[in-house]
Amino acid sequence: MAAALINVQKTVRKGEIIEIKTLMAHPMETGFRTGLGGQLIPRDIIHRFVCTFEGVEIFAADLFPAISANPFIAFTFMPQQSGTLTFRWFDDKGGAQVETARIEMV
Amino acid sequence: MKRLAVLIACLSGPVCAQDSKSVSFDKRSTFDLMKPETQAMQRDDASNPAMLWVQEGRALWQAKAGSTDKACQDCHGDVASMKGVATRYPAYSAAQQKVVTLGQQIQFCRAQEQKAEPWTAEARPVLALSALVGLQSRGLPLAKTGPAEARAVAEGRALFTERRGQMNLSCAQCHDDHAGQSLGGAIIPQGHPTGYPIYRLEWQDLGSLERRLRNCLNGVRSEPWPSxxxxxxxxxxYLRERAAGLPIETPAIRP
Structure with a gap:
């Protein structure tokens, strides 16, 4: 896994709902395609995405082979305090990409 | 009644066919033909997957490479200095004595200035740097070609209007004469290269104009030109000349 783009506002007011947008660079190889030699290309997808805020899970998703490459996941959240968002993508190769973003309550 | 007569004349065929040598219709970016969802995806950088390549390009811009241990920014400074560059490519390069694409110029810089291992023609880093450099010109109009590019434009126009492949079709027959009409459920675009490298949803990948041309050539069952x-x-x-004046959208999304 290579790179992620996270778009989230840095400051938030009490009671405000924010949208969090994430883009993850990943081939999302389905496991159904064949390569040049005719053999199946092994499946390699992100199968789980988890977002936690100060250690508490606020959003999670299971992903499947029909999801396109470079998956874009957006969701909303209403923070109650300042804190750190932690994003984790788990793929079939056993790798986990971790990114963080800080939100300040004003 | 007169209007009806014109309509009938149009429907009956070649009367309506435009002169392939000049594009007389209003130039429109393919962006206008896309579904609102796809347009929204391009408008919002946070949802445009091509931005992943731009981010990669930014890292490459600053990374020292090759035996001279130079990074792009050591000569060019901040990448913002590349504003307007992408409006002028493909361009004549005096050093290479030929017209080159932006990707080829990046490769030339890498070989000459950095003395680094060349990348393959459409390798990820070339696309990433092209996207980054192209992004600096977003919104600026594509520039008209100059006298140095005149020969390439003429050669390009000849190829564009030449029938080719088992389908015996020229580029112009679709993209000049029948642009805006349907081809198997899709609307034929005018084919202006305003957003390259593009993130094409069909490819699920960022690709160059060269890749897009290969796509069309395969479509008419013609042997693609070598890379x-x-x-x-x-x-x-020629496509740059034909699209002159349209704003750059790099990195664009296309279906």
Whole structure:
């Protein structure tokens, strides 16, 4: 896994709902395609995405082979305090990409 | 009644066919033909997957490479200095004595200035740097070609209007004469290269104009021009001339 783009506002007011947008660079190889030699290309997808805020899970998703490459996941959240968002993508190769973003309550 | 007569004349065929040598219709970016969802995806950088390549390009811009241990920014400074550059490519390069695409110029810089291992023609880093440099010109109009590119433009125009492949079709027959009409459920675009490298949803990948041309050539069952060949660059140069004035959208999304 290579790179992620996270778009989230840095400051938030009490009671405000924010949208969090994430883009993850990943081939999302389905496991159904064949390569040049005719053999199946092994499946390699992100199968789980988890977002936690100060250690508490606020959003999670299971992903499947029909999801396109470079998956874009957006969701909303209403923070109650300042804190750190932690994003984790788990793929079939056993790798986990971790990114963080800080939100300040004003 | 007069209007009806014109309509009938149009429907009956070649009367309506436009002169392939000049594009007389209003130039429109393919962006206008896309579904609102796809347009929204391009408008919002946070949802545009091509931005992943731009981010990669930014890292490459600052990374020292090759035996001279130089990074792009050591000569060019901040990448913002590349504003307007992408409006002028493909362009004549005096050093290489030929018209080159932006990707080829990046490769040339890498070989000459950095003395680094060359990348393959459409390798990820080339696309990433092209996207980054192209992004600096977003919103600026594509520039008209100059006298140095005149030969390439003429060669490109000839190739564009030449029938080819088992389908015996020229580029112009679709993209000049029948642009805006339907082809198997899709609307034929005018084919202006305003957003390259593009993130094409069909490819699920970022791709160059060369890749897009290969796609069309395969479609008419014609042998694609070799990568980086003079034909390939000539057509790209003609397309730039043909699209002059349209704003750059790099990195664009296309279906």
């Amino acid at each position: 980086g060949s003079s034909e390939n660059v000539a057509v790209q140069t």
